[in-house]
Amino acid sequence: MTAFAFHTARSVLFRPGGAADLGPLAGALLGPRVLFVTDPGIRRLGLAEAALASLGPGVTIFAEVEADPSRETLLAAVAAGQGATGVVGFGGGSAMDVAKLAALLLGSGEPLDAAWGVGNAKGPRLPLVLVPTTAGTGSEVTPVAIITVGAEEKRGVSAPVLLPDLALLDPELTLGLPPAITAATGIDAMVHAIEAYATVNPNANPISKLLAREALRLLGANIETAVRRGGDRDARGAMLMGAMLAGQAFANAPVAAVHALAYPLGGIFHIPHGLSNALVLPQVLAFNASVAGGVYAEIAADAFPDLAAIEGGQARCAAFIEALAGLRARLGLPSRLSEAGVPAGALPRLAAEAMKQTRLLVNNPRPVTEADALAIYREAW
Structure with a gap:
């Protein structure tokens, strides 16, 4: 076993109805002046009102x-939060990512341009609480925040200082x-587990592998129920x-080529992140199968228990890829890039943009060239 590090949120609290008690649970941590970061849809639906009421005045x-928040949005959040003593991110991955970086910039004053990349953000940050309203990004327990810079480019900050005090x-x-x-964010979570298990990052570790397999077991067993019976609390x-x-x-x-090829779809065509992952997932796994087929075979039955009966690593890997494509179709998601509004003429540009995601591509089990990326996009189109 090689050396590794494992970092996560300081505290994780699973509590149905817990958002209404956010003040009692986290008020002492956050202090008297809270910056509450969310999105217009959350406010329109009233999802945040109980949490806001529990925090009291000073919010x-x-x-x-x-979606795909811009640098300008982040800087506007920082401007709104001047004088804050703590930050809450309440929503999907976009709101939580903005909250993470707002807490960093407000707490440290370090320039954003110095924080891009892996391990460059130093902190300190303000106290931070993250409350997810979707089951997909896992951003509430990751040290990663993704921001759109300019018209189309997505950039990331990845550093342990972004991990929250409470999820x-x-x-x-x-x-x-x-x-x-529900379907797109659920597939996104499955991609996170698959890529974490198969990553060739130097920090690949047995704890992540264990968590990835349990994640696949829970997600695979419940995603269709959650999509079809949205009120099922257990699912x-x-x-x-x-x-x-x-x-x-x-x-x-860290994740790899599925995400690297998904990011340009979001940046250029504003396809939601979970759907972007779903659109290229089978094709990327098929590309990797020649070197990672045995790895995918190890986790196939976690997501799809019936696949345990298939003997042979490559056969089970192929069945796993087919099962993921079938799940995507059963969930009602588009199966082709063309169905999502991506023109064939844009594929070379997407491939070129994917090559900029070097922090992700280095984690892929099989090296990806620009020609490879273009071939994968063509298979997905």
Whole structure:
């Protein structure tokens, strides 16, 4: 066993209805002046009102976070939070990512441009609490924040200082998620687990592998129920827990080419992140199968128990890839890039943009060239 490090949130609390008790649970940590980062949809649906009421006076609400949040949005959140003593990120991955970086920039004053990349953000940051409202990104337990810079480029900050003091998991917040969002975010969480298990990052570790397998077990067993019966509290709770475990896994054993090829789809065509991953997942796994087929075979039955009966690593790997494509179709997600509005003429540009995701591509089991990326996009189109 090689040396590794494993970092996660200081505290994780799974508590149905817990968002309504955010003040009693975290008020002492956050202090008297709280920056509450969320998005317009959360406010419109009223999901944050009980949490806000529990925090009492002294809350500054920044509810302007968009999908694939921009640098300008982040800086606006920082401006709104001047004088804050603590930060809450309440929402999906976008809101939590903005909250992480706002806490960093407000607490340290370090320039954003010095923080991009892996291990460059130093801190300190303000006290930070993250409350997910989707079961997908796992951002509540990861040291990663992704921001769109300029019109299309996604950049990331990855550093342990971004891990929160508290991740509060309240499955009641996910009960109203529409089927399409439930499906896409659930597939996103499965990708996190798959890539964390198969990563060739030097910090690949047995803890992440264990968490990834349990995440796949929970997600595979519950995603279809959560999509079809959105009010099923057991399924929603299992999905939220699975997404969090997958987040802990890839926070320490980073993701790879699926995400690298997904990012340009979000940056250029504004396809939601979970769907972007789903659109290229089978093709990337098929590309990797020649070197990682045995690895994928090890986890195939975690997500799809029936695959345990298939003998032979490559045969089980092929069945795993087919099962993932079948799951995507059963969940009602688009199966082709063309169905998601991506024109064939854009594929070379997507391949060129994917090559910029070097921090992810180095983790892939098989090296990916620009020609490889283009071939994968063509297979997915």
